[in-house]
Amino acid sequence: MSERNHSRVTEFILAGLTDQPELQLPLLLLFLGICLLTVLGNLGMIILILLSSHLHTPMYFLLSSLSFIDLCYSTVITPKMLPNFVTKKNVISYEECMTQLYFFLAFVTSECHMLAAMAYDCYVAICNPLLCTVTMSYQVCSWMVGGVYGMGLIGAAVHTLCMLRVVFCKANVINHYFCDLLPLMELACSSTYVNEVVLLCLSAFNIFIPTLTILGSYIFIRASILQIKSTEGRFKAFSTCSSHFSAVAVSFGSLAFMYPQPSSVSSKDKGKVSSVFYTTVVPMLNPMIYSLRNRDVKLALSKLLQKNDGPCVKTYLP
Numbered sequence: 001m002s003e004r005n006h007s008r009v010t011e012f013i014l015a016g017l018t019d020q021p022e023l024q025l026p027l028l029l030l031f032l033g034i035c036l037l038t039v040l041g042n043l044g045m046i047i048l049i050l051l052s053s054h055l056h057t058p059m060y061f062l063l064s065s066l067s068f069i070d071l072c073y074s075t076v077i078t079p080k081m082l083p084n085f086v087t088k089k090n091v092i093s094y095e096e097c098m099t100q101l102y103f104f105l106a107f108v109t110s111e112c113h114m115l116a117a118m119a120y121d122c123y124v125a126i127c128n129p130l131l132c133t134v135t136m137s138y139q140v141c142s143w144m145v146g147g148v149y150g151m152g153l154i155g156a157a158v159h160t161l162c163m164l165r166v167v168f169c170k171a172n173v174i175n176h177y178f179c180d181l182l183p184l185m186e187l188a189c190s191s192t193y194v195n196e197v198v199l200l201c202l203s204a205f206n207i208f209i210p211t212l213t214i215l216g217s218y219i220f221i222r223a224s225i226l227q228i229k230s231t232e233g234r235f236k237a238f239s240t241c242s243s244h245f246s247a248v249a250v251s252f253g254s255l256a257f258m259y260p261q262p263s264s265v266s267s268k269d270k271g272k273v274s275s276v277f278y279t280t281v282v283p284m285l286n287p288m289i290y291s292l293r294n295r296d297v298k299l300a301l302s303k304l305l306q307k308n309d310g311p312c313v314k315t316y317l318p
Helices: 003-005 021-051 056-085 094-127 131-134 138-164 181-186 193-226 231-258 268-292 294-308
Strands: 011-016 092-093
Touching: 003 181, 011 056, 011 094, 011 193, 021 056, 021 094, 021 268, 021 294, 056 138, 056 268, 094 131, 094 138, 094 181, 094 193, 094 231, 094 268, 138 193, 138 294, 181 193, 193 231, 231 268, 268 294
Parallel strands: none
Antiparallel strands: 011 092
């Protein structure tokens, strides 16, 4: 045992997306552009909601929290990913790797539950509009956001603690562009049975439970929309949740493809493609989805650009 501890890995090498030299520069420019769009889009959405008084509603309060998660999400992965395209070896220390793993899992878990909370808000807004201000009050929204972050932090802590008990004593090249659970487990010298059981259990909770919440909400939403007699009323009700439905589709589609399966049946190439999508593309797409397909956001942006809407320092109005 002492010999194993003596030869324990102290740093890892991130293999990156590809080892083809002709693709390095195009990929660097591509992901640098995605990173800039992600930061500008999510930061812009947060500032827009903060400054526009008519966006101080439960829906946009939760949306600003989603944008904050996406903003932090992208900064955990992309800055360490970019050096892979210009250096021969992208080295990350053991401590940095575990830290990146923790924050990545915290934010990706928080995003799943935040989308579920936003689906519940859509359900309340369409099915119980008269009780919306009571059901989705400032206190309720604050507790929901706190619960979302709490589940993300606790789930990430469980995964990271399980990973810290794993011994890495030989190979140190991670066949990925960041420290993720499955690529790390492939390098383990010790048993990863506990890690895989925890992965499957928490994946069931963090993907399937929010999915059931979202599906349940949309079943009631659809039933309520069908009861609306006017075409204009149906369109207005549908437009309220169409942006959220699009965000759910792209987020859960990529996550469900990746995690609810043991590492033994996971394809490395498919895992990288899926990871690129939900770690870089989804955080960039979310603010675009909510801005391009949302009339209120377009109106708020137009007013802000025309300087017709005065600055407001309130962060929430029930």
